[in-house]
Amino acid sequence: MQLHDLTVPVYIQMLGTLSGLVVKAADSGNAEALFAARLAPDMFPLATQIRFTCGQAGEAVQRLTGKAFTAPAEDDATPSAAKARIAATLAYLEQATPDDFADPELPVELALPNGMTFGMTAEQYVRDxxxxxxxxHLVSAYAILRQQGVPIGKADYVPYMARYLVSGPALG
Structure with a gap:
């Protein structure tokens, strides 16, 4: 399986999930407080979890294709801004083709802001x-919304599964 197939379709599908979660947050009538909510004092708030989820997808595809991706450094303060960020990330991902992707054995060096550097293959980078x-970051965003009482459940996390439903009650 190609690196494109392991990343882009998954990112697109799950960013669709994130967009739906942002809609639920907006519908709660308390989006400002939700965007500031966090699971624990030392964890990032919902707004940052959304930014990081989009950034992780875009930065991975950039690293694997060389196609420029710009991840804004500031959090979104409103559901409409978050949805725009998700839409921009989706547009970026949708232009990536399998031919754009590096060889799975290509060396990747991952340098973190804390000074740690990791060396691995492109395939290991994707997997690990x-x-x-x-x-x-996606699950953290989901968990924050659940913790804050937004009425979401498993069907909101895997809405794409409805296309595979062959029998039983409808999802939703």
Whole structure:
């Protein structure tokens, strides 16, 4: 399986989920407080989790394709701004083709702001860093909304599964 297939379709699908969660946050009538809410005092708030989720997807594809991605450094303060960020990330991802992606064995060096540097192949980067980081921030956003009482559940996290439904009650 190609690196494109392991990343872009997943990112697109799950950013669609994140967009739906932002709509639910907006519908709660308390979006400003939600965007500042966090799971624990030492964790980032919802607004940052949304920014990081989009950033993880875009930065991974940039690293694997060389196609420039600009991740804004500031958090979004409103649901409409967050939805615009998600839409911009989706537009970036949708232009990436399988031919754009690096060889899975290409060396990747990941330097973190804290001074730690990791060396791995492109495939290891996707498996061991890019996807786990993406899901961590996405699930953190979901958990913040649940913790704050937004009426969401599993069907809101995996709405794309409805296309596979062959029998049983409808999702939703």
């Amino acid at each position: 860093w890019a996807m786990p980081q993406f899901y961590f």
